[in-house]
Amino acid sequence: MDCAGLTVSVADLAPAGMTGFRWPEPMAFIDLDTASHHFTAGPLPPWPVVGIGDRAHALASQLDTVVDTAFCAEVLASAATAFPMAAATLVQLLRALPSLSVEHGLTAESFAYATLQGSAGHKDWIAKRPAVPAAFDPGKVILSREGDEVVAVLDRAEAGNAIDRSMRDGLHEAFALVNMDPTITRITLRARGKAFSLGADLSEFGTTSDPATAHMIRCRTLPAREAARCGDRFAVEIDGACIGAGLELAAFASRITATRRSWFQLPELAMGIIPGAGGCVSLTRRIGRQRTALMVLSGRRIGARQALEWGLIDALVD
Numbered sequence: 199m200d201c202a203g204l205t206v207s208v209a210d211l212a213p214a215g216m217t218g219f220r221w222p223e224p225m226a227f228i229d230l231d232t233a234s235h236h237f238t239a240g241p242l243p244p245w246p247v248v249g250i251g252d253r254a255h256a257l258a259s260q261l262d263t264v265v266d267t268a269f270c271a272e273v274l275a276s277a278a279t280a281f282p283m284a285a286a287t288l289v290q291l292l293r294a295l296p297s298l299s300v301e302h303g304l305t306a307e308s309f310a311y312a313t314l315q316g317s318a319g320h321k322d323w324i325a326k327r328p329a330v331p332a333a334f335d336p337g338k339v340i341l342s343r344e345g346d347e348v349v350a351v352l353d354r355a356e357a358g359n360a361i362d363r364s365m366r367d368g369l370h371e372a373f374a375l376v377n378m379d380p381t382i383t384r385i386t387l388r389a390r391g392k393a394f395s396l397g398a399d400l401s402e403f404g405t406t407s408d409p410a411t412a413h414m415i416r417c418r419t420l421p422a423r424e425a426a427r428c429g430d431r432f433a434v435e436i437d438g439a440c441i442g443a444g445l446e447l448a449a450f451a452s453r454i455t456a457t458r459r460s461w462f463q464l465p466e467l468a469m470g471i472i473p474g475a476g477g478c479v480s481l482t483r484r485i486g487r488q489r490t491a492l493m494v495l496s497g498r499r500i501g502a503r504q505a506l507e508w509g510l511i512d513a514l515v516d
Contacts, residue, residue, distance in 0.1 A: 201227050201250070201271045208233045208257065221245070224282035225275055230255040230264070246278055246289045246495065262289040263491040274495045281319050281470045288472045288494055292487040295479060300426045303479040308416045311474030312409035319470030324404040333401065337365025339372055346383040348376060352444075355391025361443050361475075362399035366421060369447065373424030376431060386433045387448065394436045394460070395444025398475065422476025425450045436460050436511070446477030449484050454511040456502050462510060463499045485510050 205227045224245055231251035242262065249257065249264040250271055258264050265271045278285035291310045295303045314320055337354035350372045352359040361369070376385045389395060406412045417423075425432055425447055434448040436456040441463045448454055464481075466473050472494060473481075481490040485508045493500065505511045 201275055204275055205229055205250075223279075224285060225278040227271060227275075228257065228261060230258055233257060242289075242293065244290055245282070245286045246274070246491070248274060248495075259488075261488070262292070263488040263495065265492075273498065274492075277467055277495055277497060281467055283317050283319055284314055284467050284470050284472055285495060287314055288467070288478070289491060291472070291478055292482060292491055295482050295487065300479055300483075301423070303482075304420065304423055304426070304476055305417070307472075307474065307476065307478045308413050308420070310478075311416075311472060312413040314471045315412055316409040317470055321404075321470075323468075323470045327400070327403075334360075337362045337368070337399075339365055339368030341372055341375075343382075346381060348372070348382055348385045350385060350387050352387070352389040352395060355389075355393075357399070358393040358396035358439070359389045359391060359444065360396045360399040362402060367419060369421035370419050370424055373421055373428060373432075376428045377424055382431065384431050384433060385428065386435060387451070388435045389437070389444075391438075393439040393441075394448075395441065396439060397442025397444055397465070403469070416474070420476065421447055422450060422480065426476070426480075435515075439463075442466060442473070443475035443477075446473050446475040446480055449477065449480035449510070455513045455515045456505065456511045457516065458502050458514055460502045460505075460511075461499045462493075462502075462505050463497070464493045465497045467494055468497050481510070 204223050204225055208228060226247050228247065228249050229251060230249045233255060235256045246262045249261045253264050287310050291306060294306060298306060334354065334357040340351040340353045342349050352365065354360065354365060376382045406415065429450050430452050432451040433453040434451040436448065436454065438460055440448060440460060442465060445462050445464065464473055464477060472478060489508055502514055506514055
């Protein structure tokens with residue numbers, strides 16, 4: 199996709215510049231290599247505004263993200279064109295999150311996610327998705343305690359530890375237990391098998407058709423709400439793929455280690471939605487809203503080394 203046709207002038211972002219400004223595209227790019235440094239942007243328009251080039255530019259930090267060497271502008275433009283409502287909803291949420299508490303941020307994320315659950319883009323993805331494989335056994339979370347420490351193990355290796363309703367409820371109960379017991383000094387989350395987690399179980403997408411009902415379920419049973427409350431006692435050990443909901447939950451931990459073969463991805467935009475298991479909140483606090491936007495808008499994988507450089511994980515282990 200030719201991004202030249204999506205590039206706007208910095209003047210369009212001036213405080214009065216958006217008055218009467220009509221932009222027919224789902225994304226706008228700003229060329230930071232040629233833009234004046236003597237400029238302050240007003241409120242951004244309700245779609246992604248992405249900088250290309252100089253990350254040290256005075257305007258760069260005000261934009262939704264800046265394209266770096268690992269992610270090309272064409273990938274972001276294609277993704278936003280395919281799912282413009284999801285892309286716009288994402289950046290509007292990420293702009294608001296730094297001013298919200300974790301609890302209020304999770305509620306805002308759930309509202310945004312519920313909106314997209316009812317969108318034509320997500321419904322179309324559900325209708326066109328490949329046939330879901332034969333059902334696996336329900337997921338389990340195995341808990342053990344040694345002294346003051348608890349270990350929680352995702353035990354659904356045959357399904358890549360995809361988080362289904364049963365595993366989600368098990369995780370919620372595990373973190374709720376930690377929050378009720380101040381004698382527990384640490385909860386460590388691990389996984390059995392070759393993947394830490396492939397994310398939410400795709401076979402359950404669309405099973406709750408009413409977005410308002412789905413929002414209320416998340417308010418009551420989302421593991422992230424309990425995990426965030428004991429984040430200072432929460433550690434994660436990752437090996438292999440860490441995708442979607444698995445990454446979103448892990449990012450609430452105060453200590454994350456990963457093997458060198460691990461990799462990370464947020465693929466939700468290609469489904470017409472955004473991360474809805476707490477990831478917009480947890481990743482924004484770990485790597486900032488711009489890198490979070492870059493991961494979601496691109497949908498690309500990042501390796502363990504880059505995750506370490508970004509601060510998404512805290513250490514590499516053998």
